[in-house]
Amino acid sequence: MADKTRRITNWGNYPAIRAEFIAPESSQEMRAEVLRHSRLIARGNGKCYGDAALSTCVLSTMKLNRLLDFDREKGIVHCESGVLLAELLEHIVPAGWFFHVTPGIKNITVGGAIASDVHGKNHPEKGCFSNWLLSFELMLGNGEILTCSKTEHADLFWQTCGGMGWTGIILSAKFQLMPVSSMFMQQRTVRAENLEAVFQAFQTHDNWPYAAAWIDCLSEGLYAGRGVVYFARHLQKADSPDAPLIYPFGKVRNIPFFAPSGLLNRYTIRAHNWLLFNRAADGEQQIDVDRYFYPLDRMRNWNRLYGRRGFIQYQFCLPEENSLQGIREILNTIRQNPDLPFLSVLKRHGERAPEAVHSFPIKGYSLALDFPRTATVFSLVEKLDAMVWQFGGKIYLTKDACSSGKMGRINPAEFGDAKFHSLLKERILANQTSG
């Protein structure tokens, strides 16, 4: 019999599994596949980093990619779940609309945005994607389709937002956009000499809706945790260069092949960090929305820089009161280990809506760290899990590949027999009381 499986990985290129990969073209075809398999998971564009969206049977939504309606007056999009944010930008920007909440990547599906309940650099003001989500259609394990919103099947709505695909398959969604009149952002750059100064900058600029910082995780002593903080706000048409509202915007380059696995090492990372810090200049400038929100999308396949062994992204969020001390101690621990992060992004977060039980951000700060995959990185993750736990924090499941079950992780190899029965909440609560 022909082997219907293929090798699948997500953005981190680790882990890789062999799985049956099916891309239904309609909800009827999707239903037939859902009924045929007892172990399965929905998959969007595979831009989560670790092992979410992996199972013995993967049902891709990429062919459910129709824009069903776009109300240009009210800024409401209704689309199938496999539509990419990048595709939507081409329709919504010329009509004067943008996403209230967007992650730092536009090549993700609307289904993926809901299942991870993604956040952007404006979480204190706008919350997560679910905040602007009006409703979605969800296919359950028995093939039944339910419309879920904050008032209809509300429990299932909130179990699905950030639920990592464990409640069913999101078929389509409706969400609210925000009006924009310019393609430009006003960006303020602040160079901060150490971690305390980075936190100070976040506090003194809390009137800027967007904020994120790059941290030099290798800097030590008086300069430990130095970084560059980028604040931004949308410009109005009257205050910005007269560029038409259009998409796509800018050139995309490509990394054509995998780099040698040792390319990112202590010396190259140190040189990269030195450049990033020293080339940043304090001050303000106007930059286009694409460069501001999606700089990484301008380098197609940049994940190949980590080599064929791939990499692990570890993103955690600590409560505000523990953030500075916790992140300082975590950076100290990392510096004493052989594994060093290449990229690191610090964001501030606001209150989480109490119903948004699976959304990642809690009021405080999150740090995302990319580590090349080595033999020793797993023991580092174990140490980081213990520290994040001790500081009352949590990890972002959409990035995770190897954290402990205590952190809310469910091993996809165990998942599937109870198809689409969301055990996530119960599992987390059980782990918290036993841990």
Ligand SMILES: Cc1cc2nc3c(=O)[nH]c(=O)nc-3n(C[C@H](O)[C@H](O)[C@H](O)COP(=O)(O)OP(=O)(O)OC[C@H]3O[C@@H](n4cnc5c(N)ncnc54)[C@H](O)[C@@H]3O)c2cc1C
């Ligand atoms: C460069 C980069 C930057 C990023 N920046 C951010 C950021 O700033 N903020 C942030 O929050 N995230 C960020 N992410 C993570 C990314 O936004 C999420 O992982 C997102 O879920 C990926 O969407 P996808 O369509 O690729 O889904 P996939 O990666 O295919 O799947 C992700 C999860 O969603 C589930 N899923 C997908 N589609 C459906 C569906 N139709 N029904 C049910 N479940 C579904 C899958 O089962 C899986 O659990 C970033 C990722 C990258 C690569």
